[in-house]
Amino acid sequence: MKRIFVAAWSYPPKMSGESVVCRRTLENSKLYYDVCSCMQKVEDADADKVRVFPVHGRYIRWPFNVVKQFIKLDKTEHYNIIMTRVMPPNGHFAGILIKLLRPHVKWVVYFSDPIWNSPFISFFSLFRKNLQQQPNYLLMKVFGSAAWLGTRFGDLLVFNNDRLARYVLGEKYNSFKDKIVITPYGHEGVQLQKCLQKQPSDKVVIAHVGQIYGARSFSRVVEALEILKQNYPEQYNRLVILQVGFICSSEKSAIINSKVINSFCFVDEVDYEKSLEYMRTVDFALILDPYFSEKNKNIYVPVKIYDYMSVGAEIIAVADDDSATADIAKELGCALAGHNAEEIANMLLNCVSGNIGRHIDSGGRFHCRKGVEILDSCLEQLLDND
Known part of the structure; x- marks a missing residue:
């Protein structure tokens, strides 16, 4: 049974979209994962399928601590695939470091945000006041460089919609098409x-x-x-x-x-x-x-x-x-x-x-299993081709 190593800052979910999507994806997958998380409290729905390892630190320290955890676990697990997820964006920096140490490992780079050229940030934001919670321009550019390298050296580039993929990759979209995977988010069932x-x-x-x-x-x-x-x-x-x-x-x-x-x-x-x-x-x-x-x-x-x-x-x-x-x-x-x-x-x-009717996903068109099945298929191909 091969496991996939995942660098995910926020797992299990807190009040953030990336955290929720990460948990939803891994728990509905049929594959097995080891997750490095910065969360203090770890709760696993399936402790065998998704094992979580708290890795603390922030910004600069966290990626290096993730690499240390990878080296420790790799002695017994011999990983063939690593997956790095974003927000905050230093997860891809950990991916670059691991790829340098283990060039044979397949790197799956998950994007939910462009990072280095995010529409939310600009150089002028450095000089504006009252921008609490705005992404830090300089940090996004520094860690975004690792994400940019991820588009070049990653073996699989995962996006939640095609618009995002085209924006992130720009003129490289067509040349990278063979390693682009679109996996919509989805929910876990209307209840x-x-x-x-x-x-x-x-x-x-x-x-x-x-x-x-x-x-x-x-x-x-x-x-x-x-x-x-x-x-x-x-x-x-x-x-x-x-x-x-x-x-x-x-x-x-x-x-x-x-x-x-x-x-x-x-x-x-x-x-x-x-x-x-x-x-x-x-x-x-x-x-x-x-x-x-x-x-x-x-x-x-x-x-x-x-x-x-x-x-x-x-x-x-x-x-x-x-x-x-x-x-x-x-x-x-x-x-x-x-x-x-x-x-x-x-x-x-x-x-x-009262002129707006009730619209729900009665047919399960937006169930997360659709996106998870697409990702699972791509990950299995990487495992088989190792």
């Missing part, structure tokens, strides 16, 4: 029978569960609420926008100083299970895409959209029509508005009036 019942109320609660910072902003939603407050005060008074999770200080200040602060409710970061509970008990679950002026940067698929599906939430989305999120929203059939205050206001009116 409507487990949904909690919302208490009767004339309020319509719309929740965004996730982080708000940088290009992901409530600014257009605030403008939409101001339109409703002026033109449709009765409907406006029924709306509650619930933000669950981190929100940067500048964004929160803008909402507090707006004319529609009474429509907002803030809940600090919660654990993953608690976040699912919030999703189950609200009227609508909101996908809020980041806004980028350049359309080719709309490459992100938020993991929360699959969590929303799994709990049977009624999903609404604010995203550009030409985006990775819109691709899924259209296939699912949920309400979609662009980054335009008038469009968002109309969507919110439909929420209040």
Whole structure:
């Protein structure tokens, strides 16, 4: 039985998309894994199939500690494949070091973010204030260099959607096509029978569960609420926008100083299970895409959209029509508005009036097993060709 060595900063899941996707992928795989995680608390659903080894340290130290753990385990396991995952991006740095030590080992490089050319960061962010939770430009470039090398020297490049692959690889997309694998995220099954019942109320609660910072902003939603407050005060008074999770200080200040602060409710970061509970008990679950002026940067698929599906939430989305999120929203059939205050206001009116129907993944089209089966097949080929 061959095991695959994985460098994954956040395993088991915490309140982050990368952490949730990593656990979901490995636990639904039919293969066997040894995972280096920085998490203090380790909980394994299957301690035989997925063994977790806490490896502590941060940024510079963690990759070197991962390599030490690899050398220790490799004495008995004789790994043929390593997989490095991103966020924070130093996991790929560990991959470079291991590849230098063991050139024969196959390297699977998993991307959920471009890292070195992320749309979320720019050189000018070094000089802006109040950018709490923004990716650090210099660190992203330093560790991103390892990810860039991963595209060149990795044996398998894994992406969650084709838009992301094209953005990351640029002009190299076609020449690297033989080692590109697209594995959509997915959920673990719609469990409507487990949904909690919302208490009767004339309020319509719309929740965004996730982080708000940088290009992901409530600014257009605030403008939409101001339109409703002026033109449709009765409907406006029924709306509650619930933000669950981190929100940067500048964004929160803008909402507090707006004319529609009474429509907002803030809940600090919660654990993953608690976040699912919030999703189950609200009227609508909101996908809020980041806004980028350049359309080719709309490459992100938020993991929360699959969590929303799994709990049977009624999903609404604010995203550009030409985006990775819109691709899924259209296939699912949920309400979609662009980054335009008038469009968002109309969507919110439909929420209040009940003109938005319930859309769930009844056929299992978005189940994670589809992406996991694709990845498993590719990993088995690497193992067989060793």
